[in-house]
Amino acid sequence: QVQLVESGGGLVQAGGSLRLSCAASGRIFSSYNMGWFRQSPGKEREFVAAIRWSDGSEYYSDSVKGRFTISRDNAKNTVYLQMNRLKPEDTAVYYCAAGFAFPSRSQSTYDRWGQGTQVTVSL
Secondary structure, eight states: OOEEEEEOOEEEETTOOEEEEEEEESTTGGGSEEEEEEEOTTSOOEEEEEEOTTTOOEEEOTTTTTTEEEEEEGGGTEEEEEEOSOOGGGOEEEEEEEESOSSOOOGGGEEEEOOOEEEEEEO
């Protein structure tokens, strides 16, 4: 069974960068496709990015394409989300998730979730 723990959130000014990490425990981490989602107050959780375990293929939402990069290190059981040129509308709690479908922006296809890390982007 895979357990996920996010880190790296914080407060940053608009235009700045942050890198989120998601550390996974469990010997089958490398078999999962990994995704990042986010949720702002009063809004539904939305898809951000996903990466396929087999070949590292990436998939992004239109709102972050060109600014965010997802990557993974199977040897370290870790997936990353590099966020550049951050905007105030990127403020949210960011969650990593593990699942078997790819590409997928649907929460229902991910069956393991982390607890989330807060990202706040100020003007």
